[in-house]
Amino acid sequence: MKVVTRFAPSPTGYIHIGNLRSAIYPYLLAKQNEEGSYILRIEDTDQARYVEGATELIEDTLQWIGLDWDEGPIKGGDHGPYFQTQRKEIYIEWAKKLIAKGRAYADPTPSEQIAKYREETNKAKKAFLYRNYRPENTPEWEPGMPLRFKADPKDRDYHDEVFGDLHMGPETQDDIILIKADGLPTYNFAHIVDDATMGITHIFRGQEYLPSMGNYLALYEALGVDTPKFVHLPHILAPAGNKKLGKRDGAKSAVDYRADGILPEAMLNFLACLGWNDGTEDEIYSKQDLIEKFSLDRIQRAGARYDEQKLIWLNGQWIRRLFTEDPKALFARTKDFWPEIAAKVSEEEKYKVFCIIYDRLKTLSDLRTMTTYFFEDPNVDMDMLTTNKALKKLSEKELCDILKLAADGLAELNEWSAEMLQNKLNELLEKSGQKPAVFFGLVRLSVSFAPFSPALHDTLSVLGREKTLARLHAVITAFGRD
RNA sequence: GGUCCCGUCGUCUAGUGGUCCAGGACGUCUGGUUCUCAUCCAGAAAAUCAAGGGUUCGACUCCCUUCGGGAUCACCA
Numbered sequence: 001m002k003v004v005t006r007f008a009p010s011p012t013g014y015i016h017i018g019n020l021r022s023a024i025y026p027y028l029l030a031k032q033n034e035e036g037s038y039i040l041r042i043e044d045t046d047q048a049r050y051v052e053g054a055t056e057l058i059e060d061t062l063q064w065i066g067l068d069w070d071e072g073p074i075k076g077g078d079h080g081p082y083f084q085t086q087r088k089e090i091y092i093e094w095a096k097k098l099i100a101k102g103r104a105y106a107d108p109t110p111s112e113q114i115a116k117y118r119e120e121t122n123k124a125k126k127a128f129l130y131r132n133y134r135p136e137n138t139p140e141w142e143p144g145m146p147l148r149f150k151a152d153p154k155d156r157d158y159h160d161e162v163f164g165d166l167h168m169g170p171e172t173q174d175d176i177i178l179i180k181a182d183g184l185p186t187y188n189f190a191h192i193v194d195d196a197t198m199g200i201t202h203i204f205r206g207q208e209y210l211p212s213m214g215n216y217l218a219l220y221e222a223l224g225v226d227t228p229k230f231v232h233l234p235h236i237l238a239p240a241g242n243k244k245l246g247k248r249d250g251a252k253s254a255v256d257y258r259a260d261g262i263l264p265e266a267m268l269n270f271l272a273c274l275g276w277n278d279g280t281e282d283e284i285y286s287k288q289d290l291i292e293k294f295s296l297d298r299i300q301r302a303g304a305r306y307d308e309q310k311l312i313w314l315n316g317q318w319i320r321r322l323f324t325e326d327p328k329a330l331f332a333r334t335k336d337f338w339p340e341i342a343a344k345v346s347e348e349e350k351y352k353v354f355c356i357i358y359d360r361l362k363t364l365s366d367l368r369t370m371t372t373y374f375f376e377d378p379n380v381d382m383d384m385l386t387t388n389k390a391l392k393k394l395s396e397k398e399l400c401d402i403l404k405l406a407a408d409g410l411a412e413l414n415e416w417s418a419e420m421l422q423n424k425l426n427e428l429l430e431k432s433g434q435k436p437a438v439f440f441g442l443v444r445l446s447v448s449f450a451p452f453s454p455a456l457h458d459t460l461s462v463l464g465r466e467k468t469l470a471r472l473h474a475v476i477t478a479f480g481r482d
Numbered sequence: 483g484g485u486c487c488c489g490u491c492g493u494c495u496a497g498u499g500g501u502c503c504a505g506g507a508c509g510u511c512u513g514g515u516u517c518u519c520a521u522c523c524a525g526a527a528a529a530u531c532a533a534g535g536g537u538u539c540g541a542c543u544c545c546c547u548u549c550g551g552g553a554u555c556a557c558c559a
Contacts, residue, residue: 010559046558111557118556125483127555146557163487172485172555180557187559211486211554234488235552242551277495281506300495303552307493310508320521360520370519390517429516440517452519 003033004201007062007069008041008191011054014253015061017306018236018245021271025233026204027067028272028294039198040072042083043191045184061254065264066287079198084190091185094193094223095147095178103222104178106141107148109133131175147179149189149219156217161202161231161296163210172214188212192219195228202229208244231296234275235303245306257311261337261364265322266315275304284317316362323358330358337364341375349374356458370452374462377471378449380478385445390437399442400479402432406443407472416465422457446475 005026009015015023030036040062042055059073071077081087098104114130121128131151141147153170160166178189185193195203209216210232220227235244238251245251257267269285278293285293322330331354342350353374354367361367372378385391391399409428413420429439440456447468453459460468 008559012559043559049558107557114557121555122483127484129484129555148557166486169485174555177557182557184557186557191559205559206553207487208553209559213486232487237552239493244552274494279496281496283507302488304495305493307508310494313508316521357520359522362520388518426516436516438517442517444517448518450518453517454519456517 001033001201003030003036004039004199005030005036005204006039006041006195006198006200007067007204008043008194009058010043010046010049011051011058012046012049013051013054013247014057014255016245016247016251017254017257017267017271018251020061020065020254020267021236021274022204022206022233023062023067024065024268024272025231025276025294025299026202028290029202029204029296030070031291032294037070038067039077039079039200040069040075040082041194041198042073043187045084045180045187045190047182047184057253057255064255064258065268084194085184087190087194088183088185090197091179091190091193092143095141095185095189098149098178098222099141099147101222103150103152104141104147105138105150106145107135107175107177108139108145109135127171129171129174134175143183144181146177146181148175149178149215149222151175151215152218152222153214156214158213158217158227158230160210161229162234162299163207163232163301166210166213168214168217170214172211173218174215176215188215189219192216192223192225196223196225200228202231204231204233207232207234231299233299234301236274237303237305239306239308244303251306259336259365261361261366262311262315263318263322263333263364266311266318269318270311270314274306275300284314284321312362319361319364320359327355327358334364334367337367339368339372339375341372345375352462356454356462360452360454370450373448373450373453377467377474380474381449382478384449385442385475388441388445390435390441391445394438396479400476402434402439402442403446403472403476403479405432406439407469407476410460410465410472411469413465416461418457418461421460425457425460443472447471 007023007026009019009023027038030038040059042058044050044055055073062069069075071079072082095104114133117130117133118128130148131153139145151173153173155170156168156173158166158168176188177186179185194200213230217227237243238245238249240249243249254267258264265286268287268290272285272290272294273283276294276299278295278298319330328351331351334354338350353371357367357370360370385399386396406428409424409431410421413424425440425443429436432439444453444456444459447463448459
């Protein structure tokens with residue numbers, strides 16, 4: 001069977017990670033099907049909430065994380081247009097079918113009156129059902145008037161791919177608005193028409209739509225449309241509390257994570273596995289792995305909490321993995337993450353630094369704080385030396401002598417390579433008669449004045465002979481014992 | 483309030499009647515890797531399987547009830 005899925009966001013702002021997952025699953029399902037198709041549709045029927053530029057933001061997010069759609073904005077396709085505001089005639093046409101069948105009526109009731117009805121039922125602590133107030137005489141519908149569905153409340157059973165066999169009673173079905181007074185359809189009507197005309201086979205959406213299923217089932221029936229497969233997804237929960245993750249909880253835009261140095265591979269891996277797993281004990285999945293292994297019946301029913309720590313860990317895993325696969329390619333992706341001072345240095349220089357520091361990065365933006373001493377001489381900070389755990393037992397003279405020994409020894413080195421440096425450093429360590437923590441620690445701090453750095457011989461080899469010796473002498477001078 | 487959904491370590495989860503006095507991962511803690519930080523490796527702590535009743539020789543797994551949590555009841559999606 002050909003699988004056609006869709007992601008259908010409304011352009012009301014950026015896509016936060018809570019929503020992004022419902023873009024990923026339909027993509028995976030479509031791609032694991034040989035002739036599957038993944039459609040992007042923009043649900044822009046709410047003029048009031050429309051945000052300029054939001055569509056571009058959505059497209060950017062999907063492209064970043066690697067969800068390339070087969071049909072939709074930019075790309076086009078056989079089932080367009082892909083903006084609901086451009087499909088107005090289609091909805092009107094379908095609405096007229098419903099009117100002809102006596103299953104839709106123009107509602108003349110003023111909204112103030114409806115508000116009163118609603119207040120009544122609220123006071124009686126009951127769920128509001130408009131059909132209890134259905135007007136007896138309704139005018140012939142014409143544009144500018146709200147059009148309502150005429151419900152046929154009854155027991156309806158259906159199957160959800162995640163939640164299993166479900167039942168909706170008559171009280172879940174009402175005379176919902178199909179076409180608003182502004183002539184545009186509501187989501188409730190539009191998505192059914194669109195999914196039917198676009199040939200969507202699997203509908204993915206958040207579980208907040210579960211209570212509306214009674215209405216949707218009634219509409220499919222009245223429209224004479226076959227029901228697609230339903231895939232309702234549990235909510236992603238905010239880090240604290242039990243509420244679903246939303247922008248109020250500081251749910252960042254997915255692309256904000258890009259600026260923070262999170263790799264799209266890690267984000268995709270993380271979100272896909274938030275509420276889904278393949279039953280094995282694997283943790284790392286590439287897009288291809290996910291496409292091969294994804295299955296609807298392994299989606300969780302309970303909401304999963306959004307845990308940024310696991311994302312960070314996954315990101316570190318991906319940095320190491322991608323480096324192993326193709327270091328240059330990963331390096332090319334670090335462009336925006338270097339400290340400003342690195343701009344004056346050649347790409348080759350930066351690449352050298354990257355090769356010795358990459359396996360310490362959790363996010364690419366760590367480069368900003370972890371590499372500055374490679375590009376500019378650090379300020380000599382004597383306190384850092386004298387308060388160091390391993391060094392504070394030694395006198396200034398002793399420290400200074402060790403540094404001189406190191407500087408003189410290193411100056412003799414013919415070939416300034418990591419390997420030769422390692423040998424030389426070991427030789428000097430022995431000569432100094434100090435513990436590694438003292439000798440290496442002192443040299444390391446003297447050239448970097450950083451709380452941490454790569455292995456000493458790697459650091460010195462990238463730094464180069466000139467800078468290394470100059471920095472060691474700067475500290476010796478600072479001791480005033482030159 | 484009505485309706486709908488959910489409930490295994492702090493978190494993500496494995497588990498579809500016996501091999502589970504519950505396994506893995508993140509996080510935390512402790513060690514190891516010639517310096518720091520990170521990686522990597524080894525190990526530890528961490529779940530009366532929401533509770534109570536059934537069914538069964540046997541239940542985390544099936545049934546019922548209760549409790550707890552969430553969603554929804556718009557001319558928003």
